[in-house]
Amino acid sequence: MVGFMKKWDWLLIPVGVLALYLAFIVAPPELQMKDRQRIMYFHVASAWNAYLAFIVVFVASIKYLRSSSRHWDRVALSSAELGVFFTSITLLSGMVWGRSVWNKWWVWDPRLTTTLILWFIYVGYLLLRYTSEGDERRARLAAGLGIIGFIDVPIVHMSAMWWSAFHPPGNPMDVLMDGRMGMALGASVITFTLLYFFMLGWRVRLEELKERVAVLRERLR
Amino acid sequence: MDFLAKTAAIAWKDAVTELRAKEMFSAVFIFAFLVAVIFSFAFNPVEHDLTPVFSGIMWMAYLFAGTLGLHRSFVSERANEAIQGLSLIPGDRSAIFFGKFLANLGFMIIFEILLTPIFFALLNVGFRGGALFLAVLAVATVGFTAAGTFLSAMASHSRAAEVLLPILLFPLLIPVVIGAVRATDGLLAGDLGPALFWLKVLVAYDMVFVAVPLVLFEYLLEGS
Numbered sequence: 001m002v003g004f005m006k007k008w009d010w011l012l013i014p015v016g017v018l019a020l021y022l023a024f025i026v027a028p029p030e031l032q033m034k035d036r037q038r039i040m041y042f043h044v045a046s047a048w049n050a051y052l053a054f055i056v057v058f059v060a061s062i063k064y065l066r067s068s069s070r071h072w073d074r075v076a077l078s079s080a081e082l083g084v085f086f087t088s089i090t091l092l093s094g095m096v097w098g099r100s101v102w103n104k105w106w107v108w109d110p111r112l113t114t115t116l117i118l119w120f121i122y123v124g125y126l127l128l129r130y131t132s133e134g135d136e137r138r139a140r141l142a143a144g145l146g147i148i149g150f151i152d153v154p155i156v157h158m159s160a161m162w163w164s165a166f167h168p169p170g171n172p173m174d175v176l177m178d179g180r181m182g183m184a185l186g187a188s189v190i191t192f193t194l195l196y197f198f199m200l201g202w203r204v205r206l207e208e209l210k211e212r213v214a215v216l217r218e219r220l221r
Numbered sequence: 222m223d224f225l226a227k228t229a230a231i232a233w234k235d236a237v238t239e240l241r242a243k244e245m246f247s248a249v250f251i252f253a254f255l256v257a258v259i260f261s262f263a264f265n266p267v268e269h270d271l272t273p274v275f276s277g278i279m280w281m282a283y284l285f286a287g288t289l290g291l292h293r294s295f296v297s298e299r300a301n302e303a304i305q306g307l308s309l310i311p312g313d314r315s316a317i318f319f320g321k322f323l324a325n326l327g328f329m330i331i332f333e334i335l336l337t338p339i340f341f342a343l344l345n346v347g348f349r350g351g352a353l354f355l356a357v358l359a360v361a362t363v364g365f366t367a368a369g370t371f372l373s374a375m376a377s378h379s380r381a382a383e384v385l386l387p388i389l390l391f392p393l394l395i396p397v398v399i400g401a402v403r404a405t406d407g408l409l410a411g412d413l414g415p416a417l418f419w420l421k422v423l424v425a426y427d428m429v430f431v432a433v434p435l436v437l438f439e440y441l442l443e444g445s
Contacts, residue, residue: 065440120392127388131379141375144441145389148371148433152393155426159396162422163403 009198012191019191022184030181036100041184043093045192046086047115052196053083054122054150061146064139070211071204073139076146078203080125082196087119110160117156121149224316231307231320236327238297245293250332253286257340266344275346276405280398282340284365287329288387291369294321295377308442315438322370322431329362350408353416357408360423361401364430368393371434374441396426 023041030037056079064072094112099105106112125145132138239246260278264271271278298304307317337358341348348354369390376386400419407415 065437068443117392117395120388124385124389124392127381127385128375128379131381131385133378133380137378140441140443141378144437145372145375147437148368148430149393151429151433152396155396155429156392159399159422162418163399 006201012194012198015187015194016191019184019187022180022187027181027184028178033101036097039093039097041188042192043090043097044185045188046089046093048189049192049196050083050086050090050115050118052193053079053086054118054153056200057083057122057125057146058150061143061150064143065147068136070139073143074204074207074211075200076139076143077129078200078207080122080129080146081203082199084119084122084126086192086196087115087122090115091119108164110157110164113160113163114153114157117160118153121152125149224313224319227310227312227316228320228323231317232323232327233320235294235321235324239324239328245290246328249286249290249328250335252289253282253332253336254339256282256285257336257343261344271344272346272409273406275340275344275409276402278344279337279340279405280361280401282336283329283333283362284391284394284398285387286332287365288369288390290328290332291325291366291373291390292376292383292386294325294370294373296373296382299377304442313439314442315435317442318370318374318434318438322367322434325370326363326366329366330359333358333362346409349411350405350416353413353420354405354408357401357404357416357420357423360420360427361397361404364397364423364427365394367427367430367434368397371430371438374438397423400426 019041023038027038027041029035057076060072060076060079063069064076091112094115095105098107125142128145129138129142132141257278260274260281261271264274264278295304298307308314310316350357369386372389372393373386376382376389379385400423404416404419404423407413
């Protein structure tokens with residue numbers, strides 16, 4: 001564990017502790033939901049991370065197709081994995097929150113619906129990568145999917161909004177916030193964002209090492 | 222002109238190969254029919270009137286059967302590495318995508334012409350909506366076929382190609398499913414509003430999903 005942490009990675013610890021402190025101690029309990037609302041600090045931050053991760057996949061995919069540089073392919077793969085991870089956390093925390101406050105595990109509100117579809121799109125991306133042969137071809141195909149999948153997300157979101165326009169659900173995310181809660185949310189988002197970039201660095205490095213091992217193995221044959 | 226000539230050649234090649242084979246064509250047809258029947262069973266037609274779920278059943282039949290048909294679009298090129306031969310055509314290789322897209326579109330439309338009346342009869346639903354209904358059918362099919370042809374190229378190289386294509390395709394098609402079902406529902410109930418609205422969404426989707434693959438396809442084939 002220590003070998004993985006580079007010098008800036010240690011920053012995560014004080015930032016994380018501060019965010020936890022703000023989220024659980026400083027921020028007041030919400031009017032109607034009381035302490036159950038605190039899950040929002042992690043839920044929103046995860047959702048933000050997921051979108052960040054997929055933006056990176058999109059950009060890395062374009063850069064890969066233009067440069068054919070292995071680095072961008074590794075970034076795309078790593079970011080997609082992180083994206084699926086954070087999307088899963090978003091969905092699960094959202095479901096727990098919904099169940100505890102409104103007694104429903106799932107509602108078809110536009111944001112939840114889009115997040116679910118997002119999850120499927122990038123799980124599909126990972127399945128494409130894991131089941132395809134040929135390094136370069138696989139990287140190209142995945143890049144194509146990374147681009148078109150990302151372009152589809154706003155279309156899915158708008159369609160989901162118009163889809164439920166005739167039965168507007170009460171937006172479960174409407175939470176009245178005061179300054180302290182805003183601070184806690186901000187700290188949480190910063191922590192998660194830092195976490196994303198550190199994990200991205202680790203995962204890209206891991207992929208580099210994997211490729212080197214594969215090359216060495218070939219040489220030993 | 223050159224691009225169109227290449228597109229036409231590839232579309233013709235795919236169409237003729239398919240028509241000569243014939244088994245795939247009839248199998249997809251039967252499968253679509255069967256999907257509608259089995260969904261009908263699932264919703265208990267004996268006790269319920271299935272008119273409210275007619276649109277859903279019809280579009281699911283086209284979605285599932287169409288996906289199977291699209292699968293062979295690029296898988297057939299894996300034999301003898303035919304895709305490499307295709308890649309040797311000079312100039313713009315997105316003609317390969319466009320040609321296959323048009324051939325697939327032709328097949329889907331033939332299926333729909335044959336099957337739609339059968340579905341109306343099977344579920345005892347009265348046909349309403351006239352030309353607008355056909356427009357919805359056409360526009361949604363274009364979107365489905367464009368996305369499906371493009372994704373079929375990607376999935377064809379996977380060890381799990383048959384199941385990967387629907388996994389990749391269905392999430393991307395959500396806007397088409399939403400739009401097509403809503404529009405069809407509205408038309409069958411005599412309400413033009415939803416159809417006119419969703420038709421615009423579907424046209425926008427079509428433009429994106431024909432244009433983006435045309436741009437990206439060249440990059441996908443590089444290094445083949």
